[in-house]
Amino acid sequence: MIAQVLVVDDDPIQRRLLKNAVERYGHVAHLAENGLAALEFLRTNRGPINVIVLDLMMPEMDGLSFLTAIREAGVDTPVIVQTGQGGIETVVEAMRAGAFDFVVKPVSPERIGTSISNALKLDQKEAKARIGRRRTGAIGFADIVSASPDMLRVIDLAQRAAHSNIPVVLEGESGVGKEMVARAIQSASDRANKPFITVNCGAIPHNLVESILFGHEKGAFTGAAEKHTGKFVEADGGTLFLDEIGDLPLEVQVKLLRAVQQGEVETVGAGKVQKVNVRLISATNKDLIEEVRAGRFREDLYYRLNVFPITIPALRRRKEDIPHLARVFAERFSQEQKLAKSVTVSADALGLLTAYDWPGNIRQLENAIFRAVVLTQGDELGEADFPQIAAQVPEFRSAELAATAVIVPVANPVQAKRETVIDANFPGARADAAQSARPDPRALLAAAYPSSDNVIASTDDAGEVRKLADVEEELIRFALKFYRGQMSQVARKLGIGRSTLYRKLKDYGIDPDDPLREAA
Numbered sequence: 001m002i003a004q005v006l007v008v009d010d011d012p013i014q015r016r017l018l019k020n021a022v023e024r025y026g027h028v029a030h031l032a033e034n035g036l037a038a039l040e041f042l043r044t045n046r047g048p049i050n051v052i053v054l055d056l057m058m059p060e061m062d063g064l065s066f067l068t069a070i071r072e073a074g075v076d077t078p079v080i081v082q083t084g085q086g087g088i089e090t091v092v093e094a095m096r097a098g099a100f101d102f103v104v105k106p107v108s109p110e111r112i113g114t115s116i117s118n119a120l121k122l123d124q125k126e127a128k129a130r131i132g133r134r135r136t137g138a139i140g141f142a143d144i145v146s147a148s149p150d151m152l153r154v155i156d157l158a159q160r161a162a163h164s165n166i167p168v169v170l171e172g173e174s175g176v177g178k179e180m181v182a183r184a185i186q187s188a189s190d191r192a193n194k195p196f197i198t199v200n201c202g203a204i205p206h207n208l209v210e211s212i213l214f215g216h217e218k219g220a221f222t223g224a225a226e227k228h229t230g231k232f233v234e235a236d237g238g239t240l241f242l243d244e245i246g247d248l249p250l251e252v253q254v255k256l257l258r259a260v261q262q263g264e265v266e267t268v269g270a271g272k273v274q275k276v277n278v279r280l281i282s283a284t285n286k287d288l289i290e291e292v293r294a295g296r297f298r299e300d301l302y303y304r305l306n307v308f309p310i311t312i313p314a315l316r317r318r319k320e321d322i323p324h325l326a327r328v329f330a331e332r333f334s335q336e337q338k339l340a341k342s343v344t345v346s347a348d349a350l351g352l353l354t355a356y357d358w359p360g361n362i363r364q365l366e367n368a369i370f371r372a373v374v375l376t377q378g379d380e381l382g383e384a385d386f387p388q389i390a391a392q393v394p395e396f397r398s399a400e401l402a403a404t405a406v407i408v409p410v411a412n413p414v415q416a417k418r419e420t421v422i423d424a425n426f427p428g429a430r431a432d433a434a435q436s437a438r439p440d441p442r443a444l445l446a447a448a449y450p451s452s453d454n455v456i457a458s459t460d461d462a463g464e465v466r467k468l469a470d471v472e473e474e475l476i477r478f479a480l481k482f483y484r485g486q487m488s489q490v491a492r493k494l495g496i497g498r499s500t501l502y503r504k505l506k507d508y509g510i511d512p513d514d515p516l517r518e519a520a
């Protein structure tokens with residue numbers, strides 16, 4: 001596959017080196033000199049970007065801020081971060097912010113090539129699933145997973161709105177489900193079999209908004225080679241969903257007001273108006289009244305559109321919905337991935353997912369479950385399947401640290417024949433005298449990992465000590481699964497060099513190109 005790779009680096013020499021490396025593997029390189037320029041590029045670029053190679057230390061907007069900004073915006077393109085020697089703290093932060101892999105400068109073309117092809121494997125699976133997931137067909141209220149009183153109220157209001165043609169404004173952060181609710185309103189209305197047309201006002205260049213909404217005649221302006229039917233006319237008889245309405249330029253707002261008030265649109269360059277019958281549902285993640293106060297949104301249009309406002313709360317404000325959503329997504333993705341048996345979500349994992357605040361809301365949760373279902377080797381998702389989430393939830397951080405483990409004997413006589421892997425950094429795990437008054441670390445561990453997913457036995461069924469090589473193999477497989485096949489991270493966490501890791505994979509018969517396939 002020829003990938004579109006965005007290289008973000010302030011150093012022109014480094015940019016050129018990376019461009020050469022990217023092109024050497026047959027991919028296309030796009031260049032940006034800092035985070036701001038890269039954001040602008042993503043906003044305006046028409047085609048998809050498959051991988052981003054990101055420097056961390058840059059003026060204007062550094063790599064970490066860029067990474068956080070795109071993740072918050074719901075962009076989940078795999079990001080490979082580059083760092084100088086010794087910048088490991090920042091790298092850890094970047095991994096926590098959702099980076100896919102990291103490379104240390106100066107990076108060899110082979111290393112960057114391997115990292116890009118690993119990132120693409122994941123991206124392709126995601127892209128396929130996204131196509132499967134793109135909900136273009138009819139979505140009804142029954143598809144909206146909800147358990148919290150707040151969300152049930154939203155559904156109740158939306159169902160009432162569906163019975164009339166009243167203009168609705170859906171307010172809420174990105175990814176809370178505004179479009180889903182809009183589609184459900186359309187499905188439950190008497191326009192159910194009519195078009196549902198979506199326009200993302202924030203994603204189209206300002207100079208094109210008017211022609212996209214209202215259409216243009218051939219030759220209406222330079223570059224208008226063909227006549228174009230506007231979205232209002234396309235939606236005639238059905239529903240027009242205007243997403244990010246707060247981003248609409250003021251001059252287009254005037255025309256929109258006329259369309260709403262009089263039910264007429266004027267095609268650019270046509271010089272005459274046309275009647276349309278369109279139900280409007282708008283969505284915004286901005287505070288529209290604030291936009292009115294700031295003079296960026298017309299007050300008359302605000303009152304026209306905002307007849308029936310419905311606010312969809314952020315996921316962190318309705319945490320009761322999280323376990324239900326997680327289970328439904330795990331079931332759905334298991335079916336999409338054609339798994340023999342549907343993957344379930346363990347109680348521990350549900351605890352972790354519920355503890356997290358989900359800045360990207362349901363879209364982020366959906367993506368996290370998707371990745372976990374694709375990458376897991378088992379049939380139950382545990383905390384270890386969400387390392388990046390665990391790293392961001394203070395009380396679960398131990399789950400990540402648990403991968404750096406030492407073996408200590410189990411004191412419990414019931415389990416005397418077994419020894420357990422315990423996190424060296426787990427609170428209280430260091431057995432010095434000063435800690436003797438603290439809770440038994442093994443009890444803490446048992447409480448934290450009741451399913452013993454994270455336990456490696458050091459004696460076999462006959463009660464004999466296992467071979468060191470067997471334990472080592474098991475630990476390497478665990479680490480591969482835990483770090484989702486990210487070799488540099490696995491080697492670093494295991495405290496061995498990458499070449500040693502590769503040698504051991506060979507010794508134990510684990511395919512280095514596809515370690516997850518065999519890792520249990």
Ligand SMILES: Nc1ncnc2c1ncn2[C@@H]1O[C@H](COP(=O)(O)OP(=O)(O)OP(=O)(O)O)[C@@H](O)[C@H]1O
Nearest residue numbers: 143144145173174175176177178179180362363366
């Ligand atoms: N209650 C829900 N039950 C099941 N899936 C949901 C629910 N809410 C949202 N989703 C899913 O989450 C994803 C994001 O939802 P949607 O696109 O409707 O959000 P949005 O608020 O319109 O986001 P944006 O403002 O970024 O456009 C979609 O894949 C959608 O199917």
